[in-house]
Amino acid sequence: MRDPAQAILLGALALAGSDFGSIHRGLSPSPFGTEFGTRTRFGDDYGADAPTAENMQRVWDKHVDTKRREKILEPNMDSEAKIQRYTFAANQTLTLGVAAAVNAGQNPETHIRPQRITVNAPGGFAGFGTLDSIKVANVGVIVGGTKDMSDFSANAFDTHLDVPTLSPANRVVAVGTYSGRTPPGYVPGSAFVWCISYTGPASMVA
Numbered sequence: 001m002r003d004p005a006q007a008i009l010l011g012a013l014a015l016a017g018s019d020f021g022s023i024h025r026g027l028s029p030s031p032f033g034t035e036f037g038t039r040t041r042f043g044d045d046y047g048a049d050a051p052t053a054e055n056m057q058r059v060w061d062k063h064v065d066t067k068r069r070e071k072i073l074e075p076n077m078d079s080e081a082k083i084q085r086y087t088f089a090a091n092q093t094l095t096l097g098v099a100a101a102v103n104a105g106q107n108p109e110t111h112i113r114p115q116r117i118t119v120n121a122p123g124g125f126a127g128f129g130t131l132d133s134i135k136v137a138n139v140g141v142i143v144g145g146t147k148d149m150s151d152f153s154a155n156a157f158d159t160h161l162d163v164p165t166l167s168p169a170n171r172v173v174a175v176g177t178y179s180g181r182t183p184p185g186y187v188p189g190s191a192f193v194w195c196i197s198y199t200g201p202a203s204m205v206a
Contacts, residue, residue: 003063076204081203082203082204082205083201083202083203083204084201084202084203084204085199085200085201085202086108086110086112086199086200086202087197087198087199087200088106088108088109088112088197088198089106089195089196089197089198090104090105090106090172090173090174090195090196091104091106091193091194091195091196092104092193092194093191093192093193093194094178094191094192094193094194095189095190095191095192096182096186096187096188096189096190096191096192097180097181097182097188097189098180098189099177099178099179099180100177100178100180101175101176101177101178102129102131102174102175102176102177102178102194103173103174103175104173104174104194104196105171105172105173105174106171106172107166107168107169107170107171107172108166108167108168108170108172108198108202109168110168110202110203110204110205111165111166111167111168111202111203112165112166112198112200112201112202112203113162113163113164113165113166113200113201113202114136114161114163114166114172114198114199114200115160115161115162115163115199115200115201116159116160116161116198116199116200117134117141117152117159117161117163117196117197117198117199118152118153118154118156118159118196118197118199119131119149119152119153119194119195119196119197120154120194120195120197121149121150121152121153122183122185122186124150124153124154124155124156125150125181125183125184126148126150127148127150127179127181128149128150128178128179128181128183129148129149129176129177129178129179129194130146130147130148130149130176130177130179131146131147131148131149131152131174131175131176132146132175132176132177133173133174133175133176134172134173134174134175134196135172135173135174135175136163136164136166136170136172136198137164137165137166137170137171137172139163139164141161141163146176149176152196163198163200172198174196178194
């Protein structure tokens with residue numbers, strides 16, 4: 001019932017155009033109470049279409065196209081591992097114009113392997129702040145030196161990373177410094193929610 005190609009091979013898929021499997025006149029009824037190849041209560045001739053290469057290819061192509069469209073809504077349909085692409089963030093509220101240490105940590109709610117880390121340094125404003133370390137499950141992602149926060153801007157290039165897989169028991173911690181500079185268009189003294197986001201493949205449930 002779920003494999004049209006196999007159904008054709010078994011003569012169980014009814015399409016117009018042939019009498020494959022139809023009953024010959026003069027034969028006695030089937031011991032199962034019906035005649036092989038007769039019209040069923042579903043309106044089909046059982047085994048009505050011969051399993052030609054053309055028919056099998058047409059049904060197979062339709063089957064593949066249907067699966068491809070279904071996977072747009074259910075990408076994990078035929079997989080025992082249910083993997084999506086999720087994101088989570090750690091936050092800290094800063095006061096613009098007032099230099100401050102940054103130390104923001106968070107645990108994910110499911111297993112996730114971050115492949116991109118982004119920071120909302122306004123407009124990629126260089127000099128807004130620096131990051132000394134980003135530790136994922138106690139593994140340092142920055143393996144030397146200090147990084148400007150603008151390097152992790154959403155508009156930055158070459159930001160793809162391979163970060164260890166996290167479980168809900170693991171914590172991500174980013175440590176750095178806000179310079180106290182106020183980007184153009186922002187008001188000194190106002191509150192600014194600083195965010196560092198981690199995005200990548202994740203399990204659908206914890």
